[in-house]
Amino acid sequence: MTLFRSMLKWSLPALFVFLLAGLSLEGSTRASSMQPPLPTPPPEVGISQAEQDRVREMILALETQGLEKMNVPEYHARGLKGAGVSIAVLDLGFSGLQKRITEGELPPDVVRLTYDGDTGKWTEGVDDIADDPDTPCDEGQSHGTAVAEVVYDIAPEAKLYVVHLKNSDATNMRPLLEKLRDEGVRIVSASLSWPIWRGDG
Numbered sequence: 148m149t150l151f152r153s154m155l156k157w158s159l160p161a162l163f164v165f166l167l168a169g170l171s172l173e174g175s176t177r178a179s180s181m182q183p184p185l186p187t188p189p190p191e192v193g194i195s196q197a198e199q200d201r202v203r204e205m206i207l208a209l210e211t212q213g214l215e216k217m218n219v220p221e222y223h224a225r226g227l228k229g230a231g232v233s234i235a236v237l238d239l240g241f242s243g244l245q246k247r248i249t250e251g252e253l254p255p256d257v258v259r260l261t262y263d264g265d266t267g268k269w270t271e272g273v274d275d276i277a278d279d280p281d282t283p284c285d286e287g288q289s290h291g292t293a294v295a296e297v298v299y300d301i302a303p304e305a306k307l308y309v310v311h312l313k314n315s316d317a318t319n320m321r322p323l324l325e326k327l328r329d330e331g332v333r334i335v336s337a338s339l340s341w342p343i344w345r346g347d348g
Contacts, residue, residue, distance in 0.1 A: 219301055229302025235327050236295045237262075237310045237320075237337040240288025241273045244295075244309065252296050258308040258330075264315030267322040273311040294338055308332060312339075 214220060222228070247253045262269045273291075295309050308330070310323065327335065 214300060217301070229305030232302060232334065233306040233308065233330065233332040234298055234302060234334040234336065235308035235310055235332045236291055236298060237312055237323075237335060237339065238288070238291025238294060239312055239339070241291040241295070241309055241311055242289040244273060244292050247292055247296060253292075253299055254303075254307060256306075257295070258306070259311075260308065261311040261313060262315060262320070262323045263313045264319035264323075265313075267319065269310075269323060269326060273309055290338070294336055298336060306331075 241259075244253070244257075244259070248255055248257065259273045260269050260271060261273055291309060291311070295307060298305070299307060308327065310327075312320075315323075324335070
């Protein structure tokens with residue numbers, strides 16, 4: 148009798164625990180079966196090379212958006228396309244510049260300069276900013292190339308300069324601007340800003 152009571156004393160709580168575990172498992176199984184199935188991911192769509200080439204040609208055929216809003220076609224129809232004017236685009240990077248020249252999106256006679264604000268000197272040619280070890284950027288900057296394309300769309304007969312700025316800010320660009328003035332440049336595009344103030348209001 149004592150053995151039976153001892154077995155009963157331990158088996159009843161164990162049976163109760165197993166019963167609770169079983170109910171809990173059944174409830175979670177029922178809940179999971181009531182949830183909607185996960186959607187099947189769409190199959191990967193392959194784009195043929197011909198389609199890629201067609202889209203690329205469409206993009207290359209596009210002109211700068213907004214030319215009509217600036218009445219550029221009207222000026223072009225009158226023969227006003229920037230002939231005799233020199234325009235410089237100053238920027239931090241001209242990634243893809245040669246590719247755009249080859250594609251006809253920029254003129255082949257673009258004057259390319261690099262200006263170093265630390266030395267106040269300039270050299271011929273432009274570098275992709277990714278080649279500059281001091282840059283915080285991981286990839287080449289194409290902003291300057293895009294700006295040059297806009298300028299060229301507006302004034303296709305102007306003489307175009309592109310100037311890659313290194314170590315430059317608003318306080319050390321005077322030698323560059325004087326150089327451009329001496330070259331006959333009268334219009335300078337610089338889509339840039341520099342925090343030369345404390346920034347506390």
